[in-house]
Structure formats: C-alpha cells, structure tokens
Amino acid sequence: MLQKFGYSQYESQVYEALVSSEESLDATAIVRASQVPKAKIYEVLDKLIEKGVVLNTLSGKKKFYSAVSLDVIIKKLSLEFEEDIRDLQSYKIKKVSQDDHVWTLKDEATIIATIDELIQDASHSILLSAWNTTLEHYRPLLEEKEREGISVEILTIGDLRTTLENTSTLHPMEHHEKLEPSQLVIVDEQSLLFAGIENETWKAIKTNSQPLVKVFTDFFYHDVALTYITKKYQEQLLEDETIMRLLTRLRY
Known part of the structure; x- marks a missing residue:
C-alpha cells in the first residue's frame, strides 16, 4: 500500500494490518x-511511529499500536510531495559545459518532459517531427515560441490544427511498412533528441554532438522534401511500382 511512497515492504505490511483492524493490536497480533x-x-513499528504513521500507547505492561487514518496519511503524503516540489523548484542548478556524449533516455513521460524543456529553452530555432497525436501536446508551447519570434518548423504525421506557419503534413499510405511512432526535435542547431519505440517501450537518445545534429537535421529536411514530393506527384508515383515500393518502406 505504501511502498509507492518510499516505505519499505515491511512498513507497508504493518500499516495495512493496523489500518484494517477494528482495534489496536500488540506486537504479537501485528506479526500474525x-x-x-x-x-x-x-x-x-519504531520507524512507522517516527514517520507519524502509527500511534502507540501503554496499557499495563503491554504496548498497543494503532494506525493513523488513511485520510490523514493521504493529506500527509500530499503535503510532503508539495514540499518536495517546492524544494526542487528552488534548487539552484550549477551549469556545466556541454559535452558530445550520446545520452539514452527511457520512459515516455520523461522523454516528453525533456522535449518540453528543450522547446522552452530554444532561443532561435526548433525543428520537430512526430505523429499528430503526440504533436498536439507540444502545439501550445510551439505556437507560443513562434509568437516570441522563434523559428518553428514541424513535420506532422497526420493532420494537425495549428497556427504554426511552417507545417508539413504527411498522410501515410495504406501500405507504409516502416512507418511507426517517433519523435525528433532539434533546437538551436545545437541539441537533438530522437525517440522511437523498441519492444513496445519508448526509448530516446539526446546529444549535442554536432555531427549527429547535422545528420538528423538533414534527416528532418529529407522527410519534409519527401512529404512535398509525395503530395505533389502522388498520382505519378503510384503508377511506378518500384518508386511506390521504396516510398512505403521509408520510416519518415
């Protein structure tokens, strides 16, 4: 019950036993x-008492224990969480020089939050490619950055309703074999993050390595160019089986 909030398994088991009991228990009964x-x-029990989760009393020569109510615990955890967030917000980060290492990231929420931060920190340019459902999350921030004068270019897989001026839209063909969810963001021609799905889990790389930034920038404009070519000459391309086969194998 409490393990998700930093309590040990034994602490969680003891609290659950006490909060489920209609009466206070001694140590022997708690063990059972x-x-x-x-x-x-x-x-x-001592740790739980110190943490303010368990009450104790002495009756004769015997100690009895009772759990603080679950409602109180929820309020306690909420207050502690809010305090921890305030501490994080006030933490002064020491800036270090950027390196060219390629860093790996896992967890979709972490990847999205990292892209949010990259977009927020952009000072002059943003390139972003993703599926429309994913881009919808970034859209308000991207539109805000464009209003601030930042150059924003996006490639969306599927339609996206947006005020962004430089938007390229790819409509997948029915037999696109290699088309799969991915996210690419390049900020200020200095930093990039590329994310994709591997074994049904989002994984990403993040780097400031200039050779890789240049390669992925070319990759972005390669996809934009193919999107316009496919859109403008779709009828002719569909008639050529070799070109059609190649197009449907592209990852975009």
Whole structure:
C-alpha cells in the first residue's frame, strides 16, 4: 500500500494490518496479521511511529499500536510531495559545459518532459517531427515560441490544427511498412533528441554532438522534401511500382 511512497515492504505490511483492524493490536497480533518476522516487528513499528504513521500507547505492561487514518496519511503524503516540489523548484542548478556524449533516455513521460524543456529553452530555432497525436501536446508551447519570434518548423504525421506557419503534413499510405511512432526535435542547431519505440517501450537518445545534429537535421529536411514530393506527384508515383515500393518502406 505504501511502498509507492518510499516505505519499505515491511512498513507497508504493518500499516495495512493496523489500518484494517477494528482495534489496536500488540506486537504479537501485528506479526500474525502482517506476516512481518517477529525479529523485525519492533524495528518496523519504531520507524512507522517516527514517520507519524502509527500511534502507540501503554496499557499495563503491554504496548498497543494503532494506525493513523488513511485520510490523514493521504493529506500527509500530499503535503510532503508539495514540499518536495517546492524544494526542487528552488534548487539552484550549477551549469556545466556541454559535452558530445550520446545520452539514452527511457520512459515516455520523461522523454516528453525533456522535449518540453528543450522547446522552452530554444532561443532561435526548433525543428520537430512526430505523429499528430503526440504533436498536439507540444502545439501550445510551439505556437507560443513562434509568437516570441522563434523559428518553428514541424513535420506532422497526420493532420494537425495549428497556427504554426511552417507545417508539413504527411498522410501515410495504406501500405507504409516502416512507418511507426517517433519523435525528433532539434533546437538551436545545437541539441537533438530522437525517440522511437523498441519492444513496445519508448526509448530516446539526446546529444549535442554536432555531427549527429547535422545528420538528423538533414534527416528532418529529407522527410519534409519527401512529404512535398509525395503530395505533389502522388498520382505519378503510384503508377511506378518500384518508386511506390521504396516510398512505403521509408520510416519518415
């Protein structure tokens, strides 16, 4: 129950046993109800008391324990979380010189938050390629950056309603074999992040390596060019089986 919030498995088991009980329990009863080893029970109870999660009292020569209500715990965790966020917001980051390492990222939420940060920090240019459903998340920030005078160019896979001036739209063909979700952002011709799905999990690389930035910039404009060519000459291209086969194998 409480493991997601930094509590140990034993602490979670003891709290759950106490909060589920209609009456206070002594250590022996807690061992039976929680399945926590007898040798560990007093250590775990002391930690929970210190954390303000468990109450204790002395009745005769025996100690009894009771859980703080779940509603109070939820408020306690919320307050602690808000305080931790404030601490993070006030933390002063020491800027270090950028390197050319290629860093790997996992977890979709982390990747999206990192792209948000890259876009927010852009000072003169943003290139971004992604599927329309993903771009919808970035759209308000991109439009804001364009209003600030930042050059924004996007390639969207599927239609996207936006005020952005430099928008290229690819409409996938029915038999696109290699077309799959990906995200590419290049900021200020200095930083890039490329993300794709591997084994049903989002993974990404992030780097300031200039050779890679240049390669992925070419990659972006290669896709934009192919999008316009495919759109303008689609009827002629569809008639050529060799070109059609090659186009439908492109990843974009």
